[in-house]
Amino acid sequence: MPSNRPPFIDLAWFKMAQPQATRINCSVQHSCEVFEYDSLRWICTADGAVQSMLFTEDHSYPVLHYIKALLCSLVFVDKPGKMLNLGLGSGAIERYLESHHPEIAVTSIEPEVEMITLSKECFYLDSSYPVRNQSAESFLHDNQQQFDLIICDIHCPPEQPNPIETMTFLQNLTNALLPQGVVAINFLAESESHIIDMLVRLRQIFEQVTLIDVLRQQNIVFYCSNNPFPEPSELNLKAALPVYGNIQAETIISQLIWLPE
Incomplete structure (x- = not known):
């Protein structure tokens, strides 16, 4: 593979790579396992989901396409100063921002202490990086701050309901946004009707909603705000700036799905 970019990661790649991958030993006992193959390292959960991925030749590079899509929320807001990340994973968001946007103050929330340990031990998140060991629901319930950007990427086991589908959680999200703020939500869609149901909930809470169907994956990323979005032409111009090159903005x-008012 080219030394500066990993390949596109999809199901076919994993079927090829997983049997050849090396298991990485970590100090924590966790239901997740860490694997490495051909300059890529990833977390595989007990239910077979890939939760996060690292390019070992450039730790700041966001490998998974939905992570790039979540980071494209940066394009919607001029000079964001504060970001809330609900769901640390391996720290892909944090590593990217520390490298490319160190001026943004990030508050990182992760409910599993083992994931925090994994991100620092196996995925090169700085050992001194502060992460709040708390659920997203608990943090938002008690939160008094407001943010320019909120990224919401919460992994739940298949049998467990995802809080992002509740009106209380969504209302707490909008309460945590500054007037010009934008929230980006990673949504694992089970069906087209599941997407529509989520979209209806979002439009009951937020004045503006747009989305992208992440290429060749089930992930839908919703972008939501209570402030008018910039015009598509303005977003396209900004997305072309070199600073957003690594997230393929x-x-x-250009692939956003704009919904009628």
């Missing part, structure tokens, strides 16, 4: 923003 120009491609992703």
Whole structure:
């Protein structure tokens, strides 16, 4: 593979890579396992889901396409100063921002202490990086701050309901946004009707909603705000700036699905 970019990661790649991958030993006992193959390292959960991925030749590079899509929320807000990340994973969001946007103050929330340990031990998140060991629901319930950007990427086991589908959680999200703020939500869609149901909930809470169907994956990323979005032409121009090159913003923003008012 080219040394500066990993390949596109999809199900076919995993079927090829998983049997050849090396298991990485970590100090924590966890239901997740860490694997490495051909300059890529990832977390595989007990239910077979890939929760996060690292490019070992550039730790700041966001490998998974839905992570790039979540980071494209940066394009919607001029000079964001504060970001809330609900769901640390392996720290892909944090590593990217520390490298490319160190001016943004990030509050990181992760309910599983083992994931925090994994991110620092196996995925090169700085050992001194502060992460609040708390659920997203608990944090938002008690939160008094407001943010320019909120990224919401909560992994739940298949049998467990995801809080992002509740009106209380969504209302707490909008309460945590500054007036010009934008929230990006990663949504694992089970069916087209599941997407529509989620969209209806979002439009009851937020004045503005747009989305992208992440290429060749089930992930839908919703972008929501209570402030008018910039015009598509303005977003496309901004997305083409070199600072957004590593998140492929120009491609992703051009694929947004704009909904009628």
